[in-house]
Amino acid sequence: MENWALLYETLKAQAVGGERLDFWQNFFVQFYQSFLLNDRWMQYLQGLGRTLEVTVMALVVGVILGVLVAVLRTAHDQQRPGRRNPVLGVVNVICKVYTTVIRGTPMMVQLLIMGLVIFSSSRNFALVGALTLGINSGAYVAEIVRSGLMSVEAGQMEAGRSLGMNYLTTMRFIVVPQAVKNILPALGNEFITLLKDTSLITVIGGKEMLYAAQAIYAKTYAPMFPLVGTAVMYLIVVILFTWLLGIFERRLRESDRR
Amino acid sequence: MIDVKDLHKRFGSNEVLKGITEHIDRGEKVVIIGPSGSGKSTFLRCLNLLEEPTQGQIIFNGTDITDPKTDINATRQKMGMVFQHFNLFNNLNILDNMTLAPVQLKLRSKEEAIQEAHELLQRVGLDDKAAAYPGQLSGGQKQRIAIVRALAMHPEVMLFDEPTSALDPEMVGEVLEVMRELAEEGMTMVVVTHEMGFAREVATRVLFMDGGVVAEQAPPEEFFSHPKHPRTQEFLSKVL
Numbered sequence: 001m002e003n004w005a006l007l008y009e010t011l012k013a014q015a016v017g018g019e020r021l022d023f024w025q026n027f028f029v030q031f032y033q034s035f036l037l038n039d040r041w042m043q044y045l046q047g048l049g050r051t052l053e054v055t056v057m058a059l060v061v062g063v064i065l066g067v068l069v070a071v072l073r074t075a076h077d078q079q080r081p082g083r084r085n086p087v088l089g090v091v092n093v094i095c096k097v098y099t100t101v102i103r104g105t106p107m108m109v110q111l112l113i114m115g116l117v118i119f120s121s122s123r124n125f126a127l128v129g130a131l132t133l134g135i136n137s138g139a140y141v142a143e144i145v146r147s148g149l150m151s152v153e154a155g156q157m158e159a160g161r162s163l164g165m166n167y168l169t170t171m172r173f174i175v176v177p178q179a180v181k182n183i184l185p186a187l188g189n190e191f192i193t194l195l196k197d198t199s200l201i202t203v204i205g206g207k208e209m210l211y212a213a214q215a216i217y218a219k220t221y222a223p224m225f226p227l228v229g230t231a232v233m234y235l236i237v238v239i240l241f242t243w244l245l246g247i248f249e250r251r252l253r254e255s256d257r258r
Numbered sequence: 259m260i261d262v263k264d265l266h267k268r269f270g271s272n273e274v275l276k277g278i279t280e281h282i283d284r285g286e287k288v289v290i291i292g293p294s295g296s297g298k299s300t301f302l303r304c305l306n307l308l309e310e311p312t313q314g315q316i317i318f319n320g321t322d323i324t325d326p327k328t329d330i331n332a333t334r335q336k337m338g339m340v341f342q343h344f345n346l347f348n349n350l351n352i353l354d355n356m357t358l359a360p361v362q363l364k365l366r367s368k369e370e371a372i373q374e375a376h377e378l379l380q381r382v383g384l385d386d387k388a389a390a391y392p393g394q395l396s397g398g399q400k401q402r403i404a405i406v407r408a409l410a411m412h413p414e415v416m417l418f419d420e421p422t423s424a425l426d427p428e429m430v431g432e433v434l435e436v437m438r439e440l441a442e443e444g445m446t447m448v449v450v451t452h453e454m455g456f457a458r459e460v461a462t463r464v465l466f467m468d469g470g471v472v473a474e475q476a477p478p479e480e481f482f483s484h485p486k487h488p489r490t491q492e493f494l495s496k497v498l
Contacts (some may be wrong), residue, residue, distance in 0.1 A: 124331030158308055159345035163359035163411055173358060177349045
């Protein structure tokens with residue numbers, strides 16, 4: 001490390017003195033500036049930490065909203081004809097408006113509206129960002145969960161009901177576990193999208209990973225290493241996540257053994 | 259035990275049941291036959307309200323179950339149902355399939371339910387499958403388990419909706435055998451089926467449905483040897 005710092009200082013002085021650096025020397029200087037100088041790697045890690053925090057918060061909001069909307073809409077659709085619950089009808093319309101508006105407008109616009117209009121007085125950009133991402137993700141999760149609930153054969157619900165279990169008990173023990181298994185790949189995909197979309201909160205000042213990278217290349221005027229480094233970190237997190245998801249999926253597939 | 263009064267069921271503009279009035283006594287084995295589309299399955303599914311009747315009443319042990327105030331879940335605990343496509347819970351193993359409802363509904367403790375499930379499985383010769391999942395079993399095995407799963411609720415009546423129609427021919431026998439034993443033990447049974455042999459041997463009464471009404475009914479000997487209604491004669495000449 002000491003030697004690297006020395007080497008950097010030397011090469012930097014040469015460059016400033018008008019001397020041309022060769023490819024590897026230039027590579028080293030940029031790399032050092034982007035990651036090691038002034039312990040800048042700490043900034044990326046802090047950004048990554050914030051990225052993960054925002055992802056988890058958005059995930060929780062998204063899953064809760066999504067499952068809630070999906071179950072309410074499915075319950076509305078599965079009511080016995082002639083016994084429709086008017087409250088559920090109203091809730092269903094609200095849910096439909098929510099998914100339509102969220103899915104029909106760009107994520108970036110939603111973020112700007114939340115950050116600059118609705119919560120314009122808030123300084124907690126990351127929290128506003130997480131909330132926006134969660135609300136956005138919820139609309140997609142709702143449709144994924146709904147498709148999962150509908151993918152379970154009607155006979156499973158009928159069998160549960162014919163044994164005298166009520167709608168919610170049958171949902172909980174029979175339909176939802178089978179639905180989760182069916183939607184896990186789609187849900188994993190949504191979570192990966194969510195993780196990467198956290199980079200958008202930069203536009204409202206959320207200090208996540210991309211924000212750190214931008215701050216660094218604003219000083220060094222060399223965007224390549226900060227950006228590639230950020231990309232690599234996202235990639236590593238996504239690969240890790242995909243791997244974990246694969247393990248989880250295999251465990252859920254246990255009942256498919258033949 | 260079950261009193262059906264002027265039962266109608268309409269799906270949109272299609273009237274599937276056009277007024278059925280029927281009485282089923284405790285201990286009876288009623289077999290319902292008829293051409294497809296005649297409303298047999300719909301009638302059966304109305305009995306435990308899996309289909310909501312459009313009009314008419316169903317009275318079970320003195321309670322009108324079509325009344326919205328009736329707790330249909332409590333009624334269904336007393337009415338076991340076996341489906342054409344088995345409908346075992348795919349996410350649970352056989353033992354859990356059988357114990358879930360009795361335990362969740364707090365009818366039995368977990369231990370009691372497990373012990374009883376094993377006894378029932380032994381009865382149909384499938385105790386070695388207790389830890390298996392439905393996907394690992396043959397159709398005949400699944401249907402036998404579906405029957406004992408319903409029995410684990412101690413029902414007063416068992417409804418069978420074409421229990422052998424989805425089975426390979428060589429598996430029909432093992433399922434009918436379980437149903438025959440059940441009949442011998444005195445269980446009240448309502449069976450929709452195409453198995454004429456079963457109807458002849460086990461039924462105390464055969465109902466012939468056609469076009470949403472009960473066209474003819476009689477004890478099996480009489481029904482099969484002297485069918486009166488021309489539609490019954492035509493139907494029997496085709497299937498026998």
